[in-house]
Amino acid sequence: MNAVKQAFEAFKRNAALLEREEGVKYDAKPAKETIRRLLDGYCEAMDRGDERRKDLYASGLMLRFWYVVGRLEEKSPNLGLETVDFMSWLYEAIEYACKYRKWQDHSANVNAQQCLNQCIETIRLQHYYECNLDRHRANYNVISFANPLDDEGKATLEDTLSDEAEEASVKMRDGIAMARELVQAYLNKDKVVEAIILDVIAFNDSQKVTKKSCKGVDEEGNQYRYSTQTSEFWPFKCVQLLNGLADGYEDYFLRHYKVSQDKFEAAFGSVRKATNQKLYKFVSNTLADARRRVSF
Numbered sequence: 001m002n003a004v005k006q007a008f009e010a011f012k013r014n015a016a017l018l019e020r021e022e023g024v025k026y027d028a029k030p031a032k033e034t035i036r037r038l039l040d041g042y043c044e045a046m047d048r049g050d051e052r053r054k055d056l057y058a059s060g061l062m063l064r065f066w067y068v069v070g071r072l073e074e075k076s077p078n079l080g081l082e083t084v085d086f087m088s089w090l091y092e093a094i095e096y097a098c099k100y101r102k103w104q105d106h107s108a109n110v111n112a113q114q115c116l117n118q119c120i121e122t123i124r125l126q127h128y129y130e131c132n133l134d135r136h137r138a139n140y141n142v143i144s145f146a147n148p149l150d151d152e153g154k155a156t157l158e159d160t161l162s163d164e165a166e167e168a169s170v171k172m173r174d175g176i177a178m179a180r181e182l183v184q185a186y187l188n189k190d191k192v193v194e195a196i197i198l199d200v201i202a203f204n205d206s207q208k209v210t211k212k213s214c215k216g217v218d219e220e221g222n223q224y225r226y227s228t229q230t231s232e233f234w235p236f237k238c239v240q241l242l243n244g245l246a247d248g249y250e251d252y253f254l255r256h257y258k259v260s261q262d263k264f265e266a267a268f269g270s271v272r273k274a275t276n277q278k279l280y281k282f283v284s285n286t287l288a289d290a291r292r293r294v295s296f
Contacts, residue, residue: 038064041060089127090120125252184258196253239276242274
C-alpha cells in the first residue's frame with residue numbers, strides 16, 4: 001500500500017472516531033456549517049494542546065477537501081512533485097487557516113469555507129513560486145531573461161540593467177538573484193506594475209514552445225529523422241498568468257521584494273481589474289520600457 005492510500009485509510013479511521021466521539025460527520029450537509037464545525041474543533045483542540053482531537057478534526061478536514069489534492073496536482077503539472085506533496089499542501093493550508101481564524105472575526109466578512117479556500121490558494125502560490133525559484137530552475141530563469149525583446153534580437157531583459165548596481169547583478173551567476181535584482185530595480189523606480197509583470201515572466205512558464213520534425217541524411221546517405229525545439233516569449237501565456245494571480249501572490253511578492261504594501265496593492269489591483277486587452281497593453285508597454293533602457 002502506497003503512502004497516499006495509507007494516509008487516506010488513516011483519515012477514514014479517524015473520521016469514524018470523530019463521528020462516534022464528537023458527533024461530527026465530515027461529509028454532512030450543509031457543507032458550510034460542517035466545515036465551520038471542523039475548523040472550530042481543530043482550533044479548540046489546538047488551543048488545548050490535545051493532539052489526538054487535532055488528528056481527528058484534521059482527518060475530517062482532509063477528507064472533506066480531499067478533492068483539492070487532485071486539483072492542486074492538476075494546477076502544478078511541471079513541478080516534479082508527487083501526490084503526497086500536494087496532500088501536505090492541503091494540511092499546511094488547514095494549519096494556516098487555523099492560525100489566523102479569519103472566519104471567527106466577524107469584521108472580516110468571510111466564512112470558514114471561504115477562509116480555507118483562500119488559504120489553500122495562498123499555500124499553492126507560495127509553494128509554486130518557491131519551486132520555480134529552486135536553484136535547479138536557475139538555468140531556466142537565465143534563458144528566459146536572455147530571450148530577445150526586439151525583432152532584431154539585440155535587446156534582452158538582461159540588457160535593461162543600466163546603472164552600476166544593476167550591471168553587477170547581471171554578472172551574478174545565480175539566475176534567481178539576477179531576476180530578483182531586475183524586478184527590484186523597477187520597484188525602486190516606482191514601476192510596480194512593470195515589476196509584477198517581469199516577476200511573472202521570470203518565474204513562470206510564459207514561453208511558447210514550437211517543435212518541428214525534420215529529415216536529414218547521414219554521411220552514408222541514409223535518411224533519418226530528428227526534431228528541433230524553439231521557444232519564444234508568448235504574450236498570450238503571460239496574460240493568462242496575470243489573470244490567474246490570486247491573493248496569495250501578495251504574500252509571496254512582499255516577502256521577496258522591498259516595496260510598500262500600499263504601492264503593491266494599488267498596482268496589483270490594477271492588474272487584477274484590467275481587461276485582457278489592457279493586460280496585453282501592460283505587457284507590451286513593460287517590454288517597450290525595457291527596450292528604451294537599452295544602449296545600442
